[in-house]
Amino acid sequence: MKNISTVFFDFDWVLSKDYFYTKLKKDFKNVFEFIESNIFNWISDIPNLWMKNILTYQDVNKYISQNTWVDYEILTKLFLEGVEETQVDMNLLEIVKVLKNAWKKVWLITNNMDVFNIVTLKKHKLDDFFHLVINSCDYWLLKHEQSWKLFDIAMEKIWENNYSNTLMIDDSVKVYDTFTSKWWNCYKYKNYEDFYLRYNKNILIN
Numbered sequence: 001m002k003n004i005s006t007v008f009f010d011f012d013w014v015l016s017k018d019y020f021y022t023k024l025k026k027d028f029k030n031v032f033e034f035i036e037s038n039i040f041n042w043i044s045d046i047p048n049l050w051m052k053n054i055l056t057y058q059d060v061n062k063y064i065s066q067n068t069w070v071d072y073e074i075l076t077k078l079f080l081e082g083v084e085e086t087q088v089d090m091n092l093l094e095i096v097k098v099l100k101n102a103w104k105k106v107w108l109i110t111n112n113m114d115v116f117n118i119v120t121l122k123k124h125k126l127d128d129f130f131h132l133v134i135n136s137c138d139y140w141l142l143k144h145e146q147s148w149k150l151f152d153i154a155m156e157k158i159w160e161n162n163y164s165n166t167l168m169i170d171d172s173v174k175v176y177d178t179f180t181s182k183w184w185n186c187y188k189y190k191n192y193e194d195f196y197l198r199y200n201k202n203i204l205i206n
Contacts, residue, residue, distance in 0.1 A: 003164075003165055004104070004165060004166065004167045004185065005104060005105060005160070005165045005166070006104065006105040006106075006107065006158060006160055006165060006166040006167070007099055007104055007105070007106050007107070007166070007167045007169065008107050008108075008109050008151075008154070008166065008167070008168045008169065008170075009092070009096070009106070009107070009108050009109070009130070009169050010108075010109065010110055010168075010169060010170040010171060010172070010175075010189070011108060011110035011112060011116070012110065012111070012112070012171070013171040013189070014089075014092070014169060014170065014171055014189045015088050015089055015092055015093070015108070016086055016087060016088050016089065016120075018085075018086045018087055019040075020035075020040075020079065020082065020083065021035050021078075021079060021082060022082055023078045023079075023081055023082040023085075024075075024078055028070055028075075028078075030068065031064065031068045031070045031075070034064065034067065034068050035064060038067070039060070039064070046060060046063075048142060050113050050114075050137075051111045051112055051113055051136045051137055051142060052136060052137060052140045052141065052142060053114060053137035053138070053140055054140070056114055057076075057079065057113065057114055057115050058076070061075050061076050061079060079115075080115070080119065083115050083119045083120060084119055084123060086119075086120055086123070086124075088120075088124050088126075089192055091192050091196070092192060092195075093129050095196075095199060096129045096130065097129065100129075100131070105131055105158055105160075106129075106130055106131055107130055107131055107132050107133070107134065107154060107158075108126060108129075108130045108132075108133045108134070109133075109134045109143070109150065109151070109154055110133075110134070110135055110136065111136045111142050111143050112135045112136060112137060113137055114137055116135055116137070117135060117137070117138070121133060121135075131158075132154075132157060132158075134150065134153070134154050136150065139153065143172075143175065144174060144175075144178075148178065151163075163179075163182065163184040164183065164184060164185070166184065166185060167185040167186070167187060168184070168185065168186040168187070169186075169187045169189050169195070170186065170187075170188070170189060171188065171189045171190070172188075173188070176188040
């Protein structure tokens with residue numbers, strides 16, 4: 001893989017593998033089960049609406065509270081505490097720093113929610129690692145929508161029009177299939193160990 005000048009990283013299941021609302025598991029098991037069954041399932045449109053900023057975390061928590069009778073303030077407090085405890089893969093962030101030092105443009109592009117900007121971005125100082133962070137909720141647009149327009153927006157911001165010079169690191173099969181079908185470069189991320197084996201063979205630094 002030659003002439004890679006720009007590298008995009010995904011967030012969920014790449015930089016972080018943590019879930020929302022896990023702090024409810026112990027004392028509010030029924031509420032956690034309601035969330036798993038009614039929000040984070042294959043048919044609910046709530047996550048997508050949330051990631052497009054049509055719903056806010058307050059809206060989602062009100063919905064949960066009204067349907068489970070857990071106190072809204074308690075729910076929101078536990079939710080935000082859980083987001084605050086989100087862990088990111090520092091090994092990957094070290095690679096990001098190496099790439100920046102090699103004069104690569106390194107970006108984070110993620111389908112994500114308002115709390116990512118409010119809590120996670122600031123907590124882990126991701127702006128210090130990446131040249132730019134693109135969150136779907138800031139553009140009311142998910143990655144795959146409108147013919148993958150969010151990536152075009154990102155490319156415009158760096159004055160780049162050649163996707164063959166870019167590499168996307170993402171866990172999504174849909175992203176991988178789309179990029180590779182267009183002869184663009186995509187690495188389907190599973191874990192740090194496998195990625196490092198490829199990285200260490202100089203697929204990025206050249």
